[in-house]
Amino acid sequence: MLTKTLFDFRPVAESRITAMNLKELPFGSVFSDHQFRMVYSDGKWQQGVIEPFGDMMLSPAAMGLHYGQAIFEGMKAFRQPDGEVALFRPMENIRRFNKSAERMSMPLMDEGLFLSALTELIKIDKNWTPDGEGSSLYIRPFMFASEPHVGVRPSEEYRFVIFTCPVGPYYKGNVRVKVETFFTRAAPGGTGYAKAAGNYAASLKPTAMARDEGYDQILWTDAVEHKFIEESGTMNVVFVLDGKLVSPATGDTVLSGVTRDSVLRLAAYQGIEIEERKVAVSELKAGAASGALTEAFGVGTAATMTPIEAIGFPGGDVALPPVEQWQIMPVLSKLLDDLRRGKGEDPFGWRVVI
């Protein structure tokens, strides 16, 4: 046969799945049989390969380890009632990956090729998609600079890899968040809108300090004045203020989350009024005091929705009404979950069955 297939395929000799218990899964430390890998060199992407998940050889001088050209995505595939597996809005992640790559002077990926790599990999490891409540197949595409070279400039070699993890419910419980007024996550003109590895490294110390003060997570504010709410940890935030769903507008310092967009659009579809705008810390504090702020939650792919039970303002902590009394978040949470799992209507065509 002279026709070349899209990707090379080196299957595992024996699947590890029989030894696995897909009922009790920790988050992010069980890996499926295969990974997708593709190298960028000589100015272009070379033939990709689906191969056994495993360690990679890397030069100690690989530029990504020194100068931080490294980006990633996080998405999920869900078991459907008929046993099929569906991705959720994968093109959103693919486009955002290219936005991140562009910001970090890394080569772009062909969108169609990226989607093919995702679907081929998931097809091969389809059995790894758990079907328990709250379970899914977490997908981690990423790219890093691999050229061995000392000296700051864009690398001429990169690796693009995708691996998957069957994951159980990401239950963290309700969180207490601290309004951060010293450290910053993202500055105007910076890399906040990109899923660039260094952004996460820089958030670890402030988060650890917030933990020491009794909080679970940070509520980031703008870098210039620390007066406006941006995000919480690695999630976007949504508030219910006067019965409206309010979320800080995305931009170069607020990452444009797929979950946030999905939640807002589902809410609008339900007839709930939504506002994407600046949210001042003072407005939130006044709303918490007056009772106008009835719900607050983080939204992101990993945990989907995380209720915020208390907010630590500079002047003191304010508790929100008990989560059991919330009216809006539970409804949106169920709508989104049913949609992703093929149990509810899909008015926007967001499900992509593999």
Ligand SMILES: *Cc1c(COP(=O)(O)O)cnc(C)c1O
């Ligand atoms: C990934 C991420 C989010 C959430 O994005 P989703 O597409 O919903 O998973 C929000 N904020 C930051 C900083 C992130 O890295």
